[in-house]
Amino acid sequence: MLEARRIxxxxxxxxxxxxxxxxxxxxxxxxxSYLRQDLAPRxxxxxxxxxxxxxxxxxxxxxxxxxxxxxxxxxxxxxNALELGIDIGSLQCAVLVGYPGTIASTWQQLGRAGRRxxxxxxxxxxxxxxxxxxxxxxxxxLGTDPEEGLIDPDNLLLLAGHxxxxxFELPFEDQERLGHADVRDLLQLFEEDGSATRSAGRWFWxxxxxxxxxxxxxxxxxxxxxxxxxxxxxxxxxxxxxxxTAPVLLHEEAVYxxxxxxxxxxxxxxxxxxxxxxxxxVDYYTDALASVSVQVLETFAGPDEKxxxxxxxxxxxxxxxxxxxxxxxxxxxxxxxxxxxxxxQTLHTTGYWVTVDEDLWVSLGRETQAHPTKSGxxxxxxxxxxxxxxxxxxxxxxxxxxxMCDPRDLGAVAEVRSVTTQLPTVTVYEVYPGGVxxxxxxxxxxxxxxxxxxxxxRDCPCSAGCPSCVGxxxxxxxxxxxxxxxxxxxxxSPNSATALAV
Amino acid sequence: MTRYGTAVIRQDVIPLSALDPNPGNVAYVDTETTGxxxxxxxxxxxxxVARPIDCGLRVAQLFLPQPGMEPAFLHALREEMGxxxxxxxxxxxxxxxxxxxxxxxxxxxxxxFAHAAxxxxxxxxxxxYRHRLExxxxxxxxxxxxxxxxxDPLPSALxxxxxxxxxxxxxxxxxxxxxxxxxLDVISLVHLHSRLLLRLQxxxxxxxxADWLALGRxxxxxxxxxxxxxxLRNATSFAGGEAAATAGLLISRRLVRRGSIxxxxxxxxxxxxxxxxxxxxxxxxxxxxxxxxxxPRQALEVVEAAQSRMPDAAEELEHRRSRLRRKVKLRxxxxxxxxxxxxxxxxxxxxxxxxxxxxxxxxxxxxDDGGVELGA
Numbered sequence: 001m002l003e004a005r006r007i008x009x010x011x012x013x014x015x016x017x018x019x020x021x022x023x024x025x026x027x028x029x030x031x032x033s034y035l036r037q038d039l040a041p042r043x044x045x046x047x048x049x050x051x052x053x054x055x056x057x058x059x060x061x062x063x064x065x066x067x068x069x070x071x072x073x074x075x076x077x078x079x080n081a082l083e084l085g086i087d088i089g090s091l092q093c094a095v096l097v098g099y100p101g102t103i104a105s106t107w108q109q110l111g112r113a114g115r116r117x118x119x120x121x122x123x124x125x126x127x128x129x130x131x132x133x134x135x136x137x138x139x140x141x142l143g144t145d146p147e148e149g150l151i152d153p154d155n156l157l158l159l160a161g162h163x164x165x166x167x168f169e170l171p172f173e174d175q176e177r178l179g180h181a182d183v184r185d186l187l188q189l190f191e192e193d194g195s196a197t198r199s200a201g202r203w204f205w206x207x208x209x210x211x212x213x214x215x216x217x218x219x220x221x222x223x224x225x226x227x228x229x230x231x232x233x234x235x236x237x238x239x240x241x242x243x244x245t246a247p248v249l250l251h252e253e254a255v256y257x258x259x260x261x262x263x264x265x266x267x268x269x270x271x272x273x274x275x276x277x278x279x280x281x282v283d284y285y286t287d288a289l290a291s292v293s294v295q296v297l298e299t300f301a302g303p304d305e306k307x308x309x310x311x312x313x314x315x316x317x318x319x320x321x322x323x324x325x326x327x328x329x330x331x332x333x334x335x336x337x338x339x340x341x342x343x344x345q346t347l348h349t350t351g352y353w354v355t356v357d358e359d360l361w362v363s364l365g366r367e368t369q370a371h372p373t374k375s376g377x378x379x380x381x382x383x384x385x386x387x388x389x390x391x392x393x394x395x396x397x398x399x400x401x402x403x404m405c406d407p408r409d410l411g412a413v414a415e416v417r418s419v420t421t422q423l424p425t426v427t428v429y430e431v432y433p434g435g436v437x438x439x440x441x442x443x444x445x446x447x448x449x450x451x452x453x454x455x456x457x458r459d460c461p462c463s464a465g466c467p468s469c470v471g472x473x474x475x476x477x478x479x480x481x482x483x484x485x486x487x488x489x490x491x492x493s494p495n496s497a498t499a500l501a502v
Numbered sequence: 503m504t505r506y507g508t509a510v511i512r513q514d515v516i517p518l519s520a521l522d523p524n525p526g527n528v529a530y531v532d533t534e535t536t537g538x539x540x541x542x543x544x545x546x547x548x549x550x551v552a553r554p555i556d557c558g559l560r561v562a563q564l565f566l567p568q569p570g571m572e573p574a575f576l577h578a579l580r581e582e583m584g585x586x587x588x589x590x591x592x593x594x595x596x597x598x599x600x601x602x603x604x605x606x607x608x609x610x611x612x613x614x615f616a617h618a619a620x621x622x623x624x625x626x627x628x629x630x631y632r633h634r635l636e637x638x639x640x641x642x643x644x645x646x647x648x649x650x651x652x653x654d655p656l657p658s659a660l661x662x663x664x665x666x667x668x669x670x671x672x673x674x675x676x677x678x679x680x681x682x683x684x685x686l687d688v689i690s691l692v693h694l695h696s697r698l699l700l701r702l703q704x705x706x707x708x709x710x711x712a713d714w715l716a717l718g719r720x721x722x723x724x725x726x727x728x729x730x731x732x733x734l735r736n737a738t739s740f741a742g743g744e745a746a747a748t749a750g751l752l753i754s755r756r757l758v759r760r761g762s763i764x765x766x767x768x769x770x771x772x773x774x775x776x777x778x779x780x781x782x783x784x785x786x787x788x789x790x791x792x793x794x795x796x797x798p799r800q801a802l803e804v805v806e807a808a809q810s811r812m813p814d815a816a817e818e819l820e821h822r823r824s825r826l827r828r829k830v831k832l833r834x835x836x837x838x839x840x841x842x843x844x845x846x847x848x849x850x851x852x853x854x855x856x857x858x859x860x861x862x863x864x865x866x867x868x869x870d871d872g873g874v875e876l877g878a
Contacts, residue, residue: 167543168542168543169542194670197568197569197666199570199571200568200569202569202570204545204570206669206670208536208538208539208663208666210537210541210543211543
């Protein structure tokens with residue numbers, strides 16, 4: 001991020017219209033603060049450089065879009081919300097902070113710059129494995145066609161929404177399908193909960209509400225947390241956030257950044273889905289930690305008979321935000337922490353998981369125990385555990401590469417003792433309720449995924465592990481090594497005599 | 503039994519004294535639907551039709567036991583409505599009728615849902631009673647206009663749900679309450695129409711200036727000029743008050759349009775006397791004197807008198823006053839120098855129709871177009 005700042009700031013200072021794309025809302029707000037500070041001697045820094053993201057209120061966004069078209073706004077920092085579909089005229093420079101996740105997105109974002117008088121697009125790679133891969137292999141990006149869109153028309157939640165809207169429009173005959181989908185079970189479910197009535201061989205909608213209003217275009221879940229600024233005589237709503245992300249960004253005592261302005265979250269009324277905030281001016285931002293666990297509801301296929309087995313099926317992911325850290329601007333040092341008391345978030349989706357065979361785990365554990373650290377303590381299981389986390393990290397990234405999706409579409413969890421398998425397990429899941437069909441693909445690509453992950457870790461020039469390969473595990477001795485061993489061991493069959501050899 | 507299957511209908515006759523004025527062969531219709539969104543997923547599950555007959559009021563209530571029986575329901579409803587020469591609803595133009603037309607199509611009935619000429623009582627209520635009502639819901643109208651407070655345990659908003667409960671669980675009690683609600687609604691419409699007709703014909707007692715004003719405006723909008731004049735005149739006969747003044751201003755505007763400038767002037771002078779605090783009247787008079795009668799001196803007098811009567815408005819009138827003063831000075835100057843042409847021009851542009859007495863005394867008979875137009 002600091003690199004991107006270094007690049008973008010001189011352009012903005014000299015009045016060259018620049019757009020900076022960031023990967024996350026938090027990044028947008030932090031980058032916005034940086035750029036505004038760089039422009040600080042100017043009185044209109046706050047009007048010249050603006051932030052933009054989907055959580056801002058519509059009128060606000062219209063104002064910024066108009067300002068860009070008119071040329072009043074010199075710099076804008078945005079999430080992919082400004083990637084396409086909105087007319088902001090043509091800017092001169094586009095700076096991408098990190099890989100947007102897909103080739104298509106990358107071209108879209110770069111394409112926001114395109115004035116005839118000379119324009120430039122800059123991709124600044126982050127330390128993420130994918131970014132590093134792309135920067136080392138630019139031919140992948142420049143030579144490949146943009147990805148296909150992957151959709152899963154059988155996602156049950158989407159189907160239900162469509163069915164309700166269709167039912168409102170025209171009663172369903174008994175044997176009628178919705179496209180290819182057989183909807184009898186769903187219709188019966190609706191009848192049970194009172195939304196539909198069966199009469200004279202047809203199904204009728206039997207609620208007052210208009211079902212299409214309850215279908216959301218951008219997300220599958222509905223409830224948003226509303227953000228309320230209490231500093232005015234009459235409290236004002238300044239934005240909204242989806243329920244799954246809220247515990248991480250809007251927990252009490254969080255510093256919530258909105259258009260570069262800092263707000264302290266005084267109170268989060270979870271039942272009412274309201275966050276009460278107040279403008280403040282502090283020199284730090286907050287970052288929250290969430291612990292995630294997996295419960296398998298139904299296994300569609302697997303496990304097979306390998307050392308690292310594969311399976312996929314329906315999973316329930318629970319995420320519990322546990323604590324947050326206070327991090328100072330610029331130096332990024334940790335200056336404090338606090339707990340988060342919020343209910344668990346649940347996500348029903350599909351996932352793909354890799355389980356380590358017990359023998360393999362035990363033998364590797366014995367091996368790592370045999371290698372004490374320099375200080376004399378046994379690294380022991382911590383190293384192996386960290387190795388498992390390394391698999392989760394690397395697997396998620398190579399999965400997104402193989403699926404050609406955004407890494408943020410996937411989540412990954414490593415568990416030394418999974419509730420379902422009782423064994424060390426790494427689960428890669430889709431962050432969309434109901435799943436979108438990635439997991440079955442990953443199941444098919446199992447062998448290639450393990451190979452790619454092994455290659456990623458092996459070829460990484462770091463010595464002990466880094467965010468570009470196994471994740472920030474460099475403080476745990478032997479993590480990278482353990483990870484590599486697990487991955488390579490998984491490639492060999494269980495009957496191989498040399499399976500346990502290093 | 504219809505050719506579409508079985509329809510469920512309940513009929514009875516309520517004794518009612520003869521309606522005066524007699525609305526004629528009208529069918530009053532009110533429906534209950536499964537929602538308010540309109541659209542194809544909303545359907546009519548109950549309808550009530552009331553027809554005045556010799557000895558009283560015939561009320562028919564139709565019910566849809568299941569959504570699949572819609573064709574029979576719609577057919578029977580149309581039959582009930584079909585014998586009348588006109589139908590009356592409350593907001594039916596925007597809601598009930600479009601929904602019924604849609605349902606006819608959705609039920610794959612032949613042709614379309616045809617009906618007789620439609621009178622929307624809500625439109626009339628708004629025109630005649632808007633100034634007296636906070637909201638024009640049927641309930642408000644019932645209470646404030648008809649003076650009848652219903653003992654209805656079921657609020658309108660809950661009606662659709664009673665039907666769904668019946669469909670899901672066979673719950674009858676609440677549904678009966680909803681059907682009763684429907685019935686009371688349609689009976690109200692009958693009484694409401696009668697009252698509205700009474701007012702439209704000018705036969706109602708106890709109307710005040712605002713009531714006459716609303717009536718007058720409505721009649722003019724419908725092209726019934728004679729009634730319009732009469733109503734506005736009645737409004738002005740009330741001593742003072744904003745409505746009376748408004749009515750007077752409307753009359754004077756019409757007079758000016760017809761070229762009866764002097765009559766308008768007389769009327770405005772008379773109004774000013776009675777509505778001394780109404781700036782609009784003085785302004786209208788000053789304008790008329792300045793631009794139509796070309797008499798800046800008199801206009802100036804009016805403005806200055808208004809300024810002294812209404813000190814708060816004095817500032818507002820200042821601009822006009824200074825302009826008039828300039829004109830008067832100019833005119834004095836010119837006249838002083840003996841130019842005669844001015845005085846000729848002053849009178850040349852105005853067509854005058856003289857009236858001997860102000861309108862309030864009833865001498866405006868000759869302004870009537872003749873003929874009386876009745877009905878909705």
